[in-house]
Amino acid sequence: MQxxxxxxxxxxxxxxxxxxxxxxxxIENQAKLELAVEEQKLAMQxxxxxxxxxxxxxxxxxxxxxxxEAEKAEYLDIFRRxxxxxxxxxxPGLIESRINKGTAAxxxxxxxxxxxxxxxxxxxxxx
Amino acid sequence: MIVRNLATLTIxxxxxxxxxxxxxxxxxxQVITKPVQIEIMQPSLPREISLVEPxxxxxxxxxxxxxxxxxxxxxxxxxLGKENPDWPEGYTYLDRFxxxxxxxxxxxxxxVATTIGDYEAMSANMQELRRYIRELGEVxxxxxxxxxxxxDKGVGVAIExxx
Numbered sequence: 001m002q003x004x005x006x007x008x009x010x011x012x013x014x015x016x017x018x019x020x021x022x023x024x025x026x027i028e029n030q031a032k033l034e035l036a037v038e039e040q041k042l043a044m045q046x047x048x049x050x051x052x053x054x055x056x057x058x059x060x061x062x063x064x065x066x067x068x069e070a071e072k073a074e075y076l077d078i079f080r081r082x083x084x085x086x087x088x089x090x091x092p093g094l095i096e097s098r099i100n101k102g103t104a105a106x107x108x109x110x111x112x113x114x115x116x117x118x119x120x121x122x123x124x125x126x127x
Numbered sequence: 128m129i130v131r132n133l134a135t136l137t138i139x140x141x142x143x144x145x146x147x148x149x150x151x152x153x154x155x156x157q158v159i160t161k162p163v164q165i166e167i168m169q170p171s172l173p174r175e176i177s178l179v180e181p182x183x184x185x186x187x188x189x190x191x192x193x194x195x196x197x198x199x200x201x202x203x204x205x206x207l208g209k210e211n212p213d214w215p216e217g218y219t220y221l222d223r224f225x226x227x228x229x230x231x232x233x234x235x236x237x238x239v240a241t242t243i244g245d246y247e248a249m250s251a252n253m254q255e256l257r258r259y260i261r262e263l264g265e266v267x268x269x270x271x272x273x274x275x276x277x278x279d280k281g282v283g284v285a286i287e288x289x290x
Contacts, residue, residue, distance in 0.1 A: 004129065012136070026153055028155065029155060029156040032156050032158050035158070036158040050273075053272075057273055058269065061266065061269045065262050065265060068258050069258065072257070075254050076251055079247045084243050084246075084247065085244075088187060088243055089187045089188075090189060092185040092186055092187045092189055093191070099183045099246070103180055103181065104180050106257065107178040109257065111176050111178060113264060114176040114260065115175040116264070117172055117175075117267065117268075118172050118173065118174055118175040120172055120267070120268070120271065121172050
């Protein structure tokens with residue numbers, strides 16, 4: 001009788017030891033998974049921030065393009081508002097000066113536009 | 128009695144272990160998360176544009192004013208002569224242009240001409256080119272902005288999971 005109980009106690013002791021090990025592994029796994037979930041949340045947050053940043057940059061790009069288009073239309077409107085033919089016929093000296101100044105201004109603007117872009121090489125932050 | 132106790136203990140042991148002993152045991156979960164540096168090489172941007180301005184001449188048959196010279200008091204006095212004495216009476220912008228061309232080309236009249244309408248077209252084309260350059264520039268800025276956060280290279284996250 002006592003022998004049977006001894007065997008049973010040994011079996012139960014072994015099972016308890018094994019279960020204890022399983023419990024430790026499960027606790028460790030839970031901690032790892034919780035950490036992984038936290039990391040995933042962080043990654044999601046970074047992705048969300050990047051997405052928002054891209055959205056803002058895209059809106060900014062659209063606004064800038066609209067501004068550029070408007071500026072171009074404004075320049076071209078000068079020709080619509082004035083009859084350059086008549087003006088040149090009546091006051092060629094004045095128009096010649098205006099045309100040469102205008103050409104210099106446009107060329108200067110183009111040079112500055114390309115300079116701004118070229119200067120991005122020297123800056124890490126585009127803004 | 129012994130059999131009954133044995134059965135009870137076996138059932139208890141099975142219940143306590145939650146049938147885990149029938150499985151293969153719990154595997155250790157191994158999760159490896161590696162931040163991956165996305166190598167986006169930012170190309171060096173082209174050097175700025177350098178343009179040379181052309182000289183435009185606007186010519187018509189309108190007469191060029193040739194005012195009288197000023198006297199000591201600063202008033203115009205036609206008895207002193209004209210500011211440009213070599214200009215004949217009724218000298219026009221066209222005459223001056225032709226004279227300038229002859230001077231520039233060894234006495235011959237050679238020049239490239241355009242109409243007012245074509246000049247307007249050239250101006251519009253120039254504005255269109257400027258628009259394109261500026262919009263492309265904005266696209267470059269956009270890409271740099273989204274790929275270079277805080278001046279660093281773009282960073283993404285890749286997750287490698289091992290069971």
